[in-house]
Ligand code: HC1
């Protein structure tokens with residue numbers, strides 16, 4: 001252990017600690033910008049590139065970056081000397097010297113950490129005006145915008161993409177002033193191995209990486225003559241409240257539905273309905289593969305970021321994911337056929353909008369192999385944050401709205417579908433149905449605690465009436481890679497695996513209110529979903545009466561030819 005003093009207070013910390021760690025132990029705040037600690041300190045960004053955290057070593061009059069300097073015995077540190085504070089302000093002034101002054105119209109306005117730190121340090125003028133970065137904005141994808149004029153080279157995006165997601169799509173390219181963050185040869189993002197998971201933009205402190213904003217497309221649709229219907233993903237309901245100052249995990253389903261009606265949507269439906277439908281197909285597929293010697297393990301396929309990761313990095317294994325489309329795409333397919341017919345609306349006169357916690361869903365909706373007709377089954381995707389913006393723009397008093405119910409028939413759902421939004425939830429929902437389909441017995445205890453929690457990889461053997469079923473669950477693409485390598489080498493013996501690209505599952509999606517890798521916050525969102533599940537009378541997807549009706553009236557049997565035509569897909573290398 002190492003003893004030192006900070007601002008005259010003694011502190012004792014383990015020998016590999018930094019000055020920043022020691023200051024945290026004393027509850028002394030040191031501003032940081034490039035520094036990042038994620039998921040209970042499993043990952044760090046410790047490049048010490050911005051130097052905003054400089055502190056003064058007393059006696060030696062030396063300025064040191066607190067995040068990158070290890071403690072040493074007898075060290076005396078001061079965090080609040082005029083020299084340290086002046087140095088921090090100068091550093092921020094220099095960062096602003098080549099930063100565009102467009103805060104008012106920047107997508108990160110009020111969420112920008114550079115803006116906040118400049119305000120906290122009392123920066124009130126652009127003191128130095130230097131040359132600007134002139135690399136064109138990369139608008140090549142449906143999900144992510146890359147504007148290098150706003151990059152401060154903190155490298156948080158690289159840490160996220162390389163260390164957490166193991167995709168390695170982003171790195172620093174060029175030298176000196178010309179350095180930017182991008183793919184090799186500054187290729188546009190749509191020509192790289194990027195999965196569009198968006199986790200890089202979730203940790204970007206400025207507006208250098210942001211999501212593609214589709215809000216104006218939604219307003220245009222609402223103000224047109226078309227019938228505009230909306231669906232909301234499971235994870236949105238436990239995070240949207242945060243945009244209005246509510247506690248993480250607050251369940252705001254009723255207020256969300258009311259707000260969507262006030263915004264002008266013609267019908268407000270639930271992706272949860274389609275999650276129940278997915279389970280009917282996916283559980284049937286699992287049973288089919290087990291009983292007919294099909295390829296195992298079956299991998300869940302509802303996460304577009306993970307599917308793209310598989311297509312790029314494990315293209316020899318495209319036959320293992322379930323062929324089921326994701327729930328929001330199943331919803332689109334059913335909306336533009338069954339529902340359109342029921343409503344007496346031509347599919348081309350209907351606009352389907354998805355509210356998702358995810359930025360990869362924007363790209364997924366545009367994938368040609370996921371739509372039946374010439375138009376996309378899902379027309380527009382916006383994130384939880386974009387919905388928050390629309391509600392603010394319309395001056396709706398969200399917190400005080402009276403709760404309202406979803407419309408029917410595509411608004412009815414069970415507890416099984418709600419838990420899709422957290423890691424482990426999809427496979428738990430599938431097991432609830434697979435058990436009863438396989439055994440014709442009632443599953444009394446529907447909660448599979450072994451599959452819950454925030455460990456990166458969870459493994460369990462579930463006994464289905466004497467038949468052991470080996471399950472694995474992973475979240476975060478780095479963990480997916482570990483599981484896929486075990487399958488490729490023949491080391492693993494699983495029947496089914498759930499994979500989600502974002503740590504925490506969809507509750508941690510890049511379209512959610514920024515969570516800064518805070519595991520406690522993610523757990524609160526997960527608990528909100530589990531609470532919602534417990535509150536439901538129906539907790540198994542196959543018990544959803546509207547799903548039964550859909551099969552009776554339209555699809556026939558689960559896994560039928562019609563179901564295949566509308567609800568299943570294929571993957572491309
Ligand atoms: Fe998800 Fe899904 S759970 S992928 O995480 O299968 O985005 O919430 O909508 O489609 O239902 C996301 C969430 C979401 C789909 C469902």
Ligand code: SF4
Pocket residue numbers: 144160161165167168169170193194195196197198199200201
């Ligand atoms: Fe990497 Fe995901 Fe960002 Fe793409 S979206 S660059 S895969 S972190």
